[in-house]
Amino acid sequence: MATRSDARPNIVLIVADDHGREALGCYGNPAVATPNLDRLAGYGTRFTNSFCTTASCAASRSVILTGLYNHANGTYGHTHGVHHFRCFDDVQTLPLLLRQAGYRTGRVGKRHWAPEALFPWDWQQPEGAFGRDDVRMSESCRDFIQGRTPFFLYWASHNPHRARVREDHPLKPDDFGNPRSSFPGDQEQPFAEADVIVPSFLPDTPETRAELAQYYQSIARLDRGVGRLLDILQQSGRFDDTLIVYISDNGAAFPGSKTTLYEPGMRLPCIVCAPGGAGGSTCDGLITWADLTPTLLDVAGALAAPERFHGRSFRRIIGEPHPTGWRQEVFAAHTFHEITNYYPMRVVRTPRYKFIWNIAWKLDYSFASDLWAASCWQGALRAGRERFGARTIEAYVHRPRFELYDLEADPDEVHNLAAEPAYAEEVRSFCARLQQFQRATRDPWLHKWEYE
Numbered sequence: 247m248a249t250r251s252d253a254r255p256n257i258v259l260i261v262a263d264d265h266g267r268e269a270l271g272c273y274g275n276p277a278v279a280t281p282n283l284d285r286l287a288g289y290g291t292r293f294t295n296s297f298c299t300t301a302s303c304a305a306s307r308s309v310i311l312t313g314l315y316n317h318a319n320g321t322y323g324h325t326h327g328v329h330h331f332r333c334f335d336d337v338q339t340l341p342l343l344l345r346q347a348g349y350r351t352g353r354v355g356k357r358h359w360a361p362e363a364l365f366p367w368d369w370q371q372p373e374g375a376f377g378r379d380d381v382r383m384s385e386s387c388r389d390f391i392q393g394r395t396p397f398f399l400y401w402a403s404h405n406p407h408r409a410r411v412r413e414d415h416p417l418k419p420d421d422f423g424n425p426r427s428s429f430p431g432d433q434e435q436p437f438a439e440a441d442v443i444v445p446s447f448l449p450d451t452p453e454t455r456a457e458l459a460q461y462y463q464s465i466a467r468l469d470r471g472v473g474r475l476l477d478i479l480q481q482s483g484r485f486d487d488t489l490i491v492y493i494s495d496n497g498a499a500f501p502g503s504k505t506t507l508y509e510p511g512m513r514l515p516c517i518v519c520a521p522g523g524a525g526g527s528t529c530d531g532l533i534t535w536a537d538l539t540p541t542l543l544d545v546a547g548a549l550a551a552p553e554r555f556h557g558r559s560f561r562r563i564i565g566e567p568h569p570t571g572w573r574q575e576v577f578a579a580h581t582f583h584e585i586t587n588y589y590p591m592r593v594v595r596t597p598r599y600k601f602i603w604n605i606a607w608k609l610d611y612s613f614a615s616d617l618w619a620a621s622c623w624q625g626a627l628r629a630g631r632e633r634f635g636a637r638t639i640e641a642y643v644h645r646p647r648f649e650l651y652d653l654e655a656d657p658d659e660v661h662n663l664a665a666e667p668a669y670a671e672e673v674r675s676f677c678a679r680l681q682q683f684q685r686a687t688r689d690p691w692l693h694k695w696e697y698e
Contacts, residue, residue, distance in 0.1 A: 252395055252396045254349075254396045256396050256484055257349070257542055259401070260401045260402075260475070260493070261402040262406070263303065263495060264303070264408070264494065268498065272284040273515055279435055279465075282469045289525050292527070294528055296516035299534050299535055300580040300581070301496040301504055302582065302614075307402075307495055310495070311339050313540050317691065321359070322582045323585060324582070333364055341400070342365070343539075349396050350397040352397060355376070355404065357373050357402070380405060381429065383401075405471075407423065407464075408423075421460050422464040422499075423464055435466040437462040442455055446657075448501075449622065452625075457500070489542075490519040491516070500617065507602060518564050530597075531569040538557065541559045545561055577680070581691070584615065587612040589609065590694075594680055607646060636658035649662050650662060650669060
């Protein structure tokens with residue numbers, strides 16, 4: 247093992263693909279198997295108010311790796327296939343800035359960014375080299391972890407994303423990339439449909455339970471990969487010198503979550519294990535994925551110009567249950583998923599309220615292809631159901647210009663207060679705060695307040 251050449255901590259950023267907080271043991275679900283993520287939470291701090299800023303894979307990853315809202319970095323939606331969104335050429339990314347600060351940079355797993363030149367790595371594995379085998383993916387990192395320090399490792403699973411879209415929508419066991427047999431060196435863990443916990447944003451139907459069982463199986467596979475990564479860090483003597491962050495890019499790939507800025511789509515797990523930190527703690531400070539790049543640069547001693555980022559470092563509140571002097575609102579901005587899914591939304595989220603501006607509210611809400619194909623959604627349509635979970639299908643597809651929810655009284659976000667006269671002043675205040683946010687982040691959609 248190489249000797250330690252720098253006192254700065256190593257950094258490991260673990261990004262899951264479509265993992266909502268409704269399916270984690272340490273966030274209150276006793277039915278799903280996440281012993282290793284629960285172990286990580288026991289070592290570190292579990293954030294209870296952590297949010298992505300856009301609930302779409304590539305767009306969210308662009309925010310994670312730049313500290314800029316995606317409407318400002320240029321990645322308005324997916325980078326791959328026909329969608330072709332990409333960061334502007336002058337954007338400076340987290341791997342570039344950490345490399346310039348003397349960190350050895352490495353990545354494995356899902357990329358979903360563009361252009362490649364903006365994301366330099368000293369070591370990387372080809373995307374898709376390990377498929378859904380996260381244990382083998384972690385094993386591939388062993389030599390990198392044992393090399394010169396300090397290092398930054400970006401570990402990005404393909405689990406628990408849905409595997410593919412099918413034209414005929416039959417329910418099959420590979421909806422979430424679930425193999426019919428175990429991987430070499432890793433034992434698959436199936437779940438009984440009767441044992442899953444159906445969250446309130448989904449209907450409790452046979453189709454939903456079947457998909458949740460597959461979702462749980464994919465999460466368990468992810469968890470075993472994280473467990474192997476933690477074991478390698480410990481076996482290599484690197485664990486105590488490493489800051490580890492676990493997040494998901496956006497919520498679960500179910501209607502009512504992913505691609506929406508309702509709570510299941512944007513309020514996500516965030517576990518931070520810092521060297522010498524407070525093990526098993528929680529923090530209710532509001533943070534977003536725009537904060538990740540400045541935070542990790544701060545940890546690395548490389549946050550030279552904090553004003554260049556839209557986020558801010560939350561390093562000082564790690565381990566603080568109720569941080570004082572911290573922000574009381576965060577913002578979110580979603581525009582595209584696929585190129586066909588134009589439905590721009592801007593959000594203010596406070597500890598109690600959620601305010602949503604549906605910029606193109608006269609349009610039907612636009613579905614991502616994998617969510618439209620979901621068996622739970624197609625089953626609801628075939629059965630002619632009025633409701634999909636707590637929300638009516640009509641309310642899900644046809645949304646008003648403004649939505650305002652009291653999250654303490656209405657955690658499912660179904661009672662819109664925006665049109666009630668008693669909340670007129672709150673609506674005006676939230677509109678003004680959104681416009682200020684848009685001006686500060688040079689949001690191209692700012693002119694919609696006057697144009698439409």
